Amino acid sequence: MNSTSWPVWAQDMARKIQSKTTSQFILYNNVRDLMALENPKFPGQMDYVAVGDFLAGSVFKERNTVLFYDISKGVYFLDSSMQAEFFKTMQITQQDLMKLPSYALKAIEIYIRLSVEKKRSVAVIIDHAETVIPATLTSAMSLEDRKCLVMLRKWANDPSYIKNNISIVLITDTLNDLNNRLVRNTSTDKVEVAYPDESERIHYIRYFIDEEIREKAPRLFADYASVTPEQIAHTMAGLNRRQLKILLAYARENNKRIDFAYLVAMKKEIIEEECFGMLEIIEPRHDLNAVVGYDAIKSKLRNLAAAIKMGKFDAVPMGYLVSGPVGTGKTFIVLSFVGEIGIPCVKFLNFREQWQGVTEANLEKILNLLRAMWPIGVIIDEADAFLGDRDQQGDSGTSNRIFAQLASFMGDTSYRGKVIWFLITCRPDLLPIDMKRQGRAEEHISVFYPETSEEKELLFRSMTRRLNAKIDESIHLKDVFDIHQTVSGADMEALVTRAKLQQAIVGADTVTVEMLRSIFQDFIPTNDPESVELQNLAAVIECTSKSLLPQKYATMDRSEIRRKFDELLKRYNQ
Template sequence: MNPNHEFFSELARLLNSGQSRSVVLSGNIYDLLWDGASYVPLNSFLFQKTKTSGLIQLVYELNGPIRADEASLSKLRGAWVEWKSGVDANLLALQDLQQKGSKLEFFQAEFDRHMRDATGNPTLALELLRQLTICSRASLRENLLIIIEAADMLLPEAGSLASLNDRQLHRISIVHDWFGDPEFAEGADSVCLLAESRSLIHSRISRMPQVLSVDVPAPSLEHREGYVRHFLDNNTPAPKLWSKPRALAECTAGLSLQALRQMLAGAAYSGDPLTVAQVFDKVEEYIRTQLGDDVVEFKKPSHTLKDVIGFSDLKEFLDRELIPRFKAKGAKALPGAAVAGAIGSGKTFIFEAVAAELDLPVLVLKNIRSQWFGQTDVIFERLKRVLDALDKVVIFVDEADTQFGSVDANAHETERRLTGKIQAMMSDRQLRGRVLWLLMTARIHLLSPDIRRPGRVGDLIIPVLDPVGEDRLAFIRWLLTAVEIEDEEAPSEENQITELDLSVLASDYSAAAFASLRSLLAALEPKTWEEVRAAIHDQIPPEIGATREYQTLQALLNCTRRSLLPDPDVNEEVREDWRKRIQELELQGIR
């Protein structure tokens, strides 16, 4: 079973219809593809699939020669002679019989010299290829298909033109004139530029209206299964699988066929059965390699909602609505949720537990921006390919307000472009129910309104508030489990809880503050009630109360469910009071 490649059908449609004569092939361009007989690299795949009468194929590799078969080179040489001399090569040969010097040999030698000089000289190679398309229109009876590898290195995007050297500028000028030539655009010759990302090709070329793009996607489930079966049938000894090829294909979503080949070859060599755990480890390693350890990590939360202290109403809501809608597909599915609350409120811990309840791969997006020019777009495109390949995944973003910027005029172009792409991905109907976004932020008001709107994470904005009432008492009980009081005169446990609640602990104690205090008590190992009280009394909370109040008010104001507010019947008058208090805090410099 070796299904067709849809990207090639799209490429053929663009070229055969004459819609474009210059196409960028980007994406999964370094993988193996089935050409009908075997699995080969992309350039070989294109060479084989486009082989037809009336078409001459040329492949240019960076620092290599311009490759073509001998028959094609002979036809090109003859067309070059005719174009340069203005006379058919056979007629020119007859004329040369009556002269001492041979024009035929001169022009043939010129063609061969240009082909030799183009080896290792990208600038000469591109100019020669451009001239060959002019020659083709004038003298060649066949059409040309030119495949240019490593276009991102030949024509690099580096910001301003001033940062490029003379040779790079010359190459950009050659290709710009070439693709912009109306006769080339209206002709029958075609050029395919291969690059991992269109954004890595200089914008003078990539943004030309004549240049269209076709994305080479990560291998689908059917392609992975076809490769596994092909490998098992054609390798001795074959690797041992824990199940059928289909099961392995399902577990390797996100892997390239190259990575799949490495895994199968290693298992065949060792003779040990391939396990599910090994496969998942390989998928995680590959995705981290593709995106970078500083961009993404896999998280495997070990705690569930049963391990979350307090937050009884929130946990009930998560069980009743959020988790079922995250597990749903189609119209019932949520694209994601934003989680707001003051620093230290417990947002990350709670929603790591949610991720564990979902039993799905969790990708933690750490830093999608790159310091290198053009790399942010490349990282995003790699992420998009990974997400397209995975069946279902949770994207966990902490401090989302700093990860995703704005799209207004004051934002940097890269930031606007990145935020716009993230927003489009959240709204993508094909990804709805497959890619689940969990955005954590203490500054929900700084998250772009375009991300907060309905249809994206604005469908559900959840406030995480400091524990009060029974939830606060649950935290105090948990706090006391860290100590073993040996004092017979100590108050009863209920009286200890009441005393801490009413007299000792501040009213705005957060989940993080309780966790920190519990850790301290576990380390000090107090044995009497007075020692416990003294240890707690010694704690001075950091001076962040006004900041936390501001963040809590923003979480309340942006909440999209009445049932998640302290008072579900809150009216507009109370909400206006929140806004006024926010303004007061802002006048004090709190934001």
Template sequence: MSAALNLPKWAQQVRHRYEGGVASVFCLHGNIRDLQPFSNQYLPLPQFVVRAFTGGKQLVLFYSIRTGVTFADPAMEREFCQFLSVHFSLAGETSLAAAVRNGTLSPQLQDLFKNPSFALPLLQKLLETRDKVALIIEDAETLAPNQELAFLSMDDRRNIAILRNWAENPRVRQRDNFVFWLTENLSDLNSRLRTGTPHLDLTEIPYPNYEERLEFIQSELAETKVKLHDLTPEQFAHLTAGLNLTYIRALIMEARKSGEPLTAQHVRQRKEEIFREEYGGLIKVHEPEYGLDMVAGLEPVKRMLRLVAFILRSGNRQDAPMGIGLVGPPGTGKTYIVKAFAKEVGLPLVEVGNVREMWVGASERNADKVIALLKSMVPVIVFYDEIDQAYGRRGEIGDSGVSQRLWAKFTTFMADTSLRGLMLTIWATNRPDLVDEAIKRPDRAGDIKIPLFFAAEDPEAVLRINAKKRGFKLEDFDFAPVVEKVKGFSPAELNAVLTQARWFALEDNSPVITFDHLMKAAVTYTPSRNEQMIAYMEALAALECTDQRLLVPPHSEMSREELMKRARDLRFELTSQGLL
């Protein structure tokens, strides 16, 4: 390989493993479409591989089914044609031997090389018989797609066998040859190439972190002379968390072309568009407007969350929890509390959507993309809503193992203690009994589990806060009669009452909501709820609680045995009604 340089960490690891004889075939996956720093410039990955790793190699070539065989320079194409001439002559293929004697591959021969059945056996022969060869396979998943063996064509099976042989064949290593496979999503590559191959190294190329983005931004701004309007380079680097350097360069080039300074609003807008195009509904980045001061009641809960916020802001990573669970019936404000907490901390809030898809391998591919993105966005708060429904659990059957693989990916990710204090996992559910215990345990995502109960603690505060958020004007009046009418209502139901009161005000052409409007809404609004189901979910929430100070009567007055009996009895009743 080339002489030692200040390479990215992943590239240093590749160099170390190659020079140590650990591996001769490297599968680079993840952020492979990005620019990589080399000396004082930034290069696309294939060019970076050539510059960083192929010094001293006599032959460096690229292969893909899209382009066939290409070369680092014309002299190497001539060298390859000499190899082909000898091979074809020995094989009795005189016409093919004649076609390469001028030292170049004709378009007709390139078309043949676009067929892996023709190309891969020749490339294997090259690796076995020539010294100091570097072969870079682009879009490796197109040669060995991740499907069950029964669904693979015979050509695909041959491809897998040849590719695997390169990692196992001692002659490839002995001749000082190495191979790079490039694939964006590791889960797209056939599993037989990813496991059980001792001399294959799987190397993930991460998204750039804050320091790497900042260094790149400063370099690009200096070169392009683009001005920033209402943000510093440091703020620009924070705003672009989750974007790769290619996208950041595109943002700067857009500003250069327009001649206008780059603004924070434009960066946010373009980032949202890029995420929507790249990830669809897999993630959503929230920008909360309100902090915990706009959460009604729940003083013990807010006190605990403010302590966690202080720990995260202070940078005391070892004091930070790995995860927080919010457990309780629908309508209790779980998502709203998460957003308010994120505002309090001042960190980005990323909600992970449902990664499941019907197509083979698509769910695992989505999971890999999301996990890679989240790692690049630290420090960050990651929110999984209705975690019991979307991310699988250990032991589920009937979907070819997809649920178990998703469960394994996300639980491993949540358990990465190197991210403590940098990534806080928050999850919400109304059915914690359906969430795998491994997720809920301490040092995963269950350090703190907060129960939320159905009835709002302070209905007047809920109504006033929601009116303020929604821009509704309330007449000054005594709320006591209204509160009596809505006793036992959830925060979501109280918001529905406020909406109905607003409609009554509009009917009267009134700019404000009066006592009569709100009282009429409180009387006429009819909640739709199953009291037994709510009681069951509250019992489950109380059983999950990690701090008894967060419980409220009657649950705070019950022993754990009494709570378990109540949950069992309610479950039996609901099951007998066909509701569970």
């Protein structure tokens, strides 16, 4: 297997080793994937192996000794001859190496020193490195952890390692899982193992199909798939080869049919499991045709959808701030827009943990996954509470670091049109200016309650259809409701649901005018009028397009809007 066919990250490693610039590497991100490696017994035939085995058979193929270490298995070797040479040199047993990590690392260090004297090249691959040197404050580290940290830092800075072809590789899922003093060491090179792109996914799926034929599997791909390898690879963006293997093998062994429904369901299940419930995949069921009213907003979003479909990513805003009072359907509009584009969408869930470094590691994992899944929409609901700011105190700086991680990712213009952010909030004034500026949430869309009688009638009709309420088309909203009263989409949903309940209780075939009139007259909105107006004014102030504002706000002087907002805010905070 020629080195030019290796993944880019492996080629970079090989160049740095060959040029004698680095001896210690940290591999992170997609490190649990399978990598293509030529089978030494059958030249020209490719197999897929774990990252450590790939390194041993490619980058470190010419090393005299390749040894592995993790705290579960202790020290083990690429082959028996290497193992025999190690124990002959060291005069110790395998049982000795199963002791504390510091003991095993010290034994490896002595072996490296003896190998240098014999002019033997060595590669050491430490898997699950976060279990050897976990992320924690130095002052809180155990003596055992400190010994390991000092040893690895010494190895990274030892010039004799570079000179004598001694390489150390630490494998971990995220950099934030490892001790910061090691990660930030300038002598340690950080190597990101990327998720496979579409062409690499196609290559693996074809390998899986060929492997079925070689092994004479009872069911072949053609027997259980109604989609092509290319369609699977395109749909499963964000999955690695190991996950593709699970998806394909599960269908084959359990008499499942691989179609688009199966792919969507499995992708959702696999990614949500991989993210431990920190991310929810949302497959939009509607496009913008499902949104009633809001014609100016729909027009703006449809223009954007057209640009994305044409591949004009450089013309797409980095993100959107969607604000407006509670119950206006902000999230529904965003989901409908994502459905209009036809791309998947994810929603951030709670990824915060109480332990040092775990929250940052969780976010790093999520952001790495987003990069692999593009194009994708990312929803952060209640963004003002979720994001926090740079000045939060009381959690040892975790919130500040999280804010910085998110802000950096959201502002990276290489993801323009690929990762589209939607920050949804009813209080945009509480969002840090860093997140609202151009280059992050560039377009600010504001959503308001329906104002005209026509808009309210449309909302009523839409909600009765969506909830499948049996209400006669001859009944109009003005027959049962004061048309001048403020009503939100959430209010209307609650009212129509009450009408359906009343119909079920009395056993009527349809909802009558009398039922509706009684329910509407009995209803008391839960929203405080001053709170709603405060949210309205906050949305008006943040809106970046005058065409999206109701007439009464579009013609109002901006200084007057600010004065009213400040006055309401002062009363609200008392």
